[in-house]
Amino acid sequence: MLLQSLFGGVLIGLAAAILLLGQGKIAGISGIFGNVVTGRARSEGAWRLWFLLGFIAAPVLALVFTHRWLQVQLDHAPALLIVAGLLVGFGTQLGSGCTSGHGVCGLGNLSQRSLVAVLVFMGVAAITVFVTRHLIGG
Amino acid sequence: MGPLIAFTAGLVFGIGLLISGMTDPARVLAFLDVAGAWNPALALVMGGAVAVTLPAFAYARRHGHTLGGAVLTLPDRKTLTPQLLIGSALFGIGWGLSGVCPGPAILIALSGQWQPLLFLASVAAGIGLHRVLLASREPAAKATADCS
Numbered sequence: 001m002l003l004q005s006l007f008g009g010v011l012i013g014l015a016a017a018i019l020l021l022g023q024g025k026i027a028g029i030s031g032i033f034g035n036v037v038t039g040r041a042r043s044e045g046a047w048r049l050w051f052l053l054g055f056i057a058a059p060v061l062a063l064v065f066t067h068r069w070l071q072v073q074l075d076h077a078p079a080l081l082i083v084a085g086l087l088v089g090f091g092t093q094l095g096s097g098c099t100s101g102h103g104v105c106g107l108g109n110l111s112q113r114s115l116v117a118v119l120v121f122m123g124v125a126a127i128t129v130f131v132t133r134h135l136i137g138g
Numbered sequence: 139m140g141p142l143i144a145f146t147a148g149l150v151f152g153i154g155l156l157i158s159g160m161t162d163p164a165r166v167l168a169f170l171d172v173a174g175a176w177n178p179a180l181a182l183v184m185g186g187a188v189a190v191t192l193p194a195f196a197y198a199r200r201h202g203h204t205l206g207g208a209v210l211t212l213p214d215r216k217t218l219t220p221q222l223l224i225g226s227a228l229f230g231i232g233w234g235l236s237g238v239c240p241g242p243a244i245l246i247a248l249s250g251q252w253q254p255l256l257f258l259a260s261v262a263a264g265i266g267l268h269r270v271l272l273a274s275r276e277p278a279a280k281a282t283a284d285c286s
Contacts, residue, residue, distance in 0.1 A: 001159070005179045008158025009186025015151035016187065017194035022143035024203070024210035027151060029241040034265045050144035052244075057145075058152025059248050070156070072246040074163050074253040080235060085243075085257045087232030089264020092240055094272065095225025099239045100151075102226070103184055108191025109199070111215035117222055121230035122170075128234025129170040 016104050023047055028101025029055075030092035095121070139206075152245060158183040161245050163237030170234055232264075 016027040025047060032048045059070045076084070092098040095117055097106065102121075106114020159165045160183060169180040195212070203210050233239050238246065238257060247258040 002179055002182060005158050005182040006186045008154045008156070008160070009183035010190055011150055011154030011157065012183065013154075013187035013190025013194075015147045015149075015154060016191050018143060018150065019147035020191075020194050020198055020210070021205045022147070023140060024198075024208050025144075026213060027147060029151075029239075029244070030265075033240055033244060033261075037262050037265050038269050047140060047144040050141040051148035051151075054145035054148025054150075055152040055241075055244065056248060057149050058156055059245060061149065061153065062156055070161070070246065070249050072161065072163070072249045072251060072254055074236075074238070074246065074251070074257065076236060076253065078253075078256060081253060081257045082260045084232040084236035084238070085260025086264040086267065087228050088236070088238070088240060088243065089232075089261035089266075090268045091225045091227070091229030091232060091264070093225065093265050093268035094221050095227075095229055096222065098229060098241075099184075099233075100241055104187040104191055105195070106213070106215075107184070107188045109195040109212060109215060110192075111213065113213075113215055113218060113222060116218055117226040120223055120226040121233060124227045124230025125234035126170050126172050128231050129167055130173050132235065133167075133171060134173055 012100070012104055013108070016100070016108070019051065020105070026101060026105050027051075028097050028105060030098040031096070031101055034089075034093050091121075151241070154187075155241050155245060160239070161242045163242075163246075166237040166239075166242075167234075170237070 019025050019027045032051055035045055035048050036052055063069055074081070095102075097114065097117060098121075102111075102114040102117040107118060155161055159180060165177065166180065168175060168177040198210055198212060236257060238254075240261065243254070243258050243261050246254040
């Protein structure tokens, strides 16, 4: 499992490097998805659509090799899914990045701004898990 | 050429996420649960990724253009704003509640199951909410200058 995580990470980094050195763009998923969702990905932003198309082709390729469509265990209550989703969507736009834009790309770019963002969202996420699992849930 | 590069990058990114374990919310929450049965495996995802992006960005900063010679503009690396801090904190709460960040949110929605679909729809709604409430008030340059 450790090697798998490392290998997956290397592939993610490779993808970001391809987009950066091939097209001069940052592989930030929240930015790409946000621009597509709000309809700002036209003409000069069309690369975002191509990126997303490749992105959602990944499970199709996985299906060819594993013969299994992806399944997920996400058993939260509907209200929690909605609140968490809203926070993820709103927060990544306000903070201009997520795990990929600030993490994979920003840290790779030795960005002080991204390092602060990563420390904040990882720290707050860990505190949130602590509160829900050990203070409320425990 | 452009569309092929972007498509390939997206495909490799998606495969990487699927292999890494980031699309399993339970495993992500176990990684974030430092006070419980902490599973540090996912730190290797970020470690492996940054090991590749470090030299790539070093090249980009030094040369200022892509391998094909196109101009390359890198995001601002210094300016700390309240938006950055508040936005990242809100994202952290949502990530800690769900175990799902934006990339995996898109991938797991393709399972067709209602929970990840509801989650992704809520992410999109959150993005729309930001656009309606705040985006018009921010300087126009910001949207392009950042990690997006």
